[in-house]
Amino acid sequence: MNASNTxxxxxxxxxxxxxxxxxxxxxxxxxxxxxxxxxGGLLYHFPSKAAMLTGLIERLSELAEEEFREAREGPEGVVxxxxxxxxPQSPEERELYWAVIAALRGREDMPEExxxxxxxxxxxxxxxxHDELTDPVLAxxxxxxxxxxxxxxxxxxxxxxxxxxxxxxxxxxxxxxxVRRTR
Numbered sequence: 575m576n577a578s579n580t581x582x583x584x585x586x587x588x589x590x591x592x593x594x595x596x597x598x599x600x601x602x603x604x605x606x607x608x609x610x611x612x613x614g615g616l617l618y619h620f621p622s623k624a625a626m627l628t629g630l631i632e633r634l635s636e637l638a639e640e641e642f643r644e645a646r647e648g649p650e651g652v653v654x655x656x657x658x659x660x661x662p663q664s665p666e667e668r669e670l671y672w673a674v675i676a677a678l679r680g681r682e683d684m685p686e687e688x689x690x691x692x693x694x695x696x697x698x699x700x701x702x703x704h705d706e707l708t709d710p711v712l713a714x715x716x717x718x719x720x721x722x723x724x725x726x727x728x729x730x731x732x733x734x735x736x737x738x739x740x741x742x743x744x745x746x747x748x749x750x751x752x753v754r755r756t757r
Contacts, residue, residue, distance in 0.1 A: 581619045583609045585633055588626050593669040597677035600626070627677055628688040634674070638695045645702055652706040653716055653750040656699050657743045660720035662727050672728040696721065709753040716746050 587608035591599050600623055606616040620626040645655035662668035678689050699720070703713040719742070727733060734742070 580609075580611060580615065581629070584611065584616055584619055584626065585630050588630055589670055592630075592673035592677065593666060596673060597627075597680065600677075624685050624688070627674070628685050628691075631674065631688050631691050634670075635691055635695060638698075642698060642702065651754065652699075652702045653747055653754070656703060656716065656720050657746060660723045661739070662724070668728045668730075671724075672730075675728070706755055707750055707753050708755060712749055712753060716750060719746060 584605060587605050588600060591604055591608060602613055602616055602623060605626060606613045609616065616626075620629055641655060641659055644650070645652040648655065650658075662671065674692070678684055678692060700713070700717045703717050704710060707713040707716075723739070733739070
């Protein structure tokens with residue numbers, strides 16, 4: 575088994591424990607057991623609980639970077655990709671991001687790097703929206719609407735009917751098409 579596969583198994587196990595039990599359920603022993611590695615093997619990859627969480631955030635960041643690239647370079651454009659990804663794609667995604675944010679908010683022992691990385695993931699969408707649209711007010715409205723949809727979904731708050739959500743997104747896209755910079 576190569577180191578990359580072991581590292582991924584550890585992060586997968588961390589993710590499962592975060593979703594199932596929350597940050598309080600995460601211990602080096604529990605993650606090692608779930609990943610079927612020795613505690614020493616886990617410590618080789620991640621010397622602490624905080625380092626594991628940082629590793630998970632780095633992995634999530636890689637996925638987000640793919641979405642940023644798709645938004646910048648793909649035919650849909652930033653607004654459409656941002657709004658499409660503003661709704662969690664699965665219950666697992668919803669639970670994972672909620673657990674990660676809760677872990678970051680509730681722990682003083684978290685590395686500043688992990689907090690900064692999550693903040694970057696949210697703020698970079700704003701930069702992309704402002705770069706794509708000539709209307710900064712509309713860019714900010716779209717950013718706040720998308721963030722609101724996402725945060726409400728991961729927090730388990732009541733959601734608008736799917737048809738209403740689609741209409742809201744369509745209206746924002748329609749307005750943005752009028753002020754979208756040409757590429």
